[in-house]
Amino acid sequence: MTGKKYINTALVLMLALLGGILVRFYLLPGRNGPGSLFATVLTGIVFFGLAASMTVCTLLRVSARFREPRGTRFNVAVWGSVIFHTGMVVILFGFAVSSLFGMRGSVMIPEGVAIKFPADMESMEKGRLHVFEEYTVGLKKLELVREGNNVGQVRSDLDFFTGTFPNRRVMEINRPVKFMGYYWRSMNWGYSVRLQVKKQGKLVLDDFLNIATHRDGVYYDRFSIPDLGEWEVRFYPDISPGGRPVQNEVFPVKPATEIKISGQQDGKNIIRQGQSKKVGKFEVKFVEHRFWEKFDVSSDPGEIFIYLGSILAVAGLFFRVFFSRR
Incomplete structure (x- = not known):
């Protein structure tokens, strides 16, 4: 099989396994209990296969470029493809880091009440290597901001305790707060x-x-x-x-x-x-x-790699499409 066929085969495998990731995250969301075992195993297989296929694809393209005779014109479009695949590998690495070291859960806190994190979480799933930071968090106040006869914004005062004195954070809808590596987002209120x-x-x-x-x-x-x-x-x-x-x-x-x-x-x-x-x-x-307010709590240590990989992938795709037409 030629190098080009290897690349095409790896690309097809990459897309198929990418579909598997979408199934894992959107159709088979993890949950506590034995039912999550299949989703966990599927995620591991998909991550490994996708990493292998994209790495092979990228290495073959780089190897082909270095085997070109000296004096060959620098092909920006081809290197754009290499950058795109490198970005995809970095994105995958970010997902893998979040899967192993991250967590996600939810909890409802009434106004004027404090809970212990993570002991009082209502639902939660975490990576096998995640280590919790423990603290206390309370919903000091929830305010409905009026816009005419409607609620224009929901503003919450959250107090985080690691010692005697609170660390106050103000949260709004679509404006989460971050404390000790955990994002707190408003999901619902009542x-x-x-x-x-x-x-x-x-x-x-x-x-x-x-x-x-x-x-x-x-x-x-x-x-x-x-x-x-x-x-x-x-x-x-x-x-x-x-x-x-x-x-x-x-x-x-x-x-x-x-x-x-x-x-x-x-x-x-x-x-x-x-x-x-x-x-x-x-x-x-x-x-x-x-x-009362319900919160989504998450830790995504791989997000920086996901952002970086996304930038590389978009840049590589731009070079590939724009310069291939010239």
């Missing part, structure tokens, strides 16, 4: 309502319930509360003087909550903040509300 529930004069519940569902302008969620049954809790950011929820309101003005309990007689169980109401056999008080 409301929590604090309810005090009494049964026959005895306090049986005093806790925040996180409202996680937002559909058709309504914030609601369902809870299975031990000894209390199935509850549906709705949160209304604003309510009119006549007791009607203001449609599609987002900014808390005169917040209220509506309670529905499975097996209890339905009624108009809307409770304004700070007030109490009889709901079935329970006395329910809506004490206060606060925000």
Whole structure:
């Protein structure tokens, strides 16, 4: 087989394995548990095969250039192809570094609450060689920035603790913050309502319930509360003087909550903040509300190689296309 056929074969193999990478990252996302074993093995095979094919492809092209007779005109287009393939190898190396040493996870933090990282993460996957930096992080405040009647921006004050004093970072949508090598990005936000529930004069519940569902302008969620049954809790950011929820309101003005309990007689169980109401056999008080925010947390140590490889690949492709037409 000639060198050119080797190059073509390596290129076809490269594209096929690149398709495998896309399947791994977009169609078979990793998850905790035994089900991620296939995805992990597939990633290792794809990385090895893709690295081998692109390295062979690049070396053959470089070798062919050095075997050209002296005095041969310098071919920018051909060297552009070499630079392109080198960039692809560097990109692959970056993905491999992130796969081995990186991590990704998510966690929800209510306003005014701090969690321990990484012990309190809700979901997480990490590279086999990743070593965690441990610290405490709290959501000090979440602010909805108004633009007309809509939310123009969500601004969060995050406090990171490695000792006694906090390290304050301000996060916005599409503006993540970085602390000790980890990126924190906002994924979603919502409301929590604090309810005090009494049964026959005895306090049986005093806790925040996180409202996680937002559909058709309504914030609601369902809870299975031990000894209390199935509850549906709705949160209304604003309510009119006549007791009607203001449609599609987002900014808390005169917040209220509506309670529905499975097996209890339905009624108009809307409770304004700070007030109490009889709901079935329970006395329910809506004490206060606060925000919660869900974060995507990641560490990508290979990103610098991915950026560098992307620059090389684009530059090489430009030289290849532009100078081949001259």
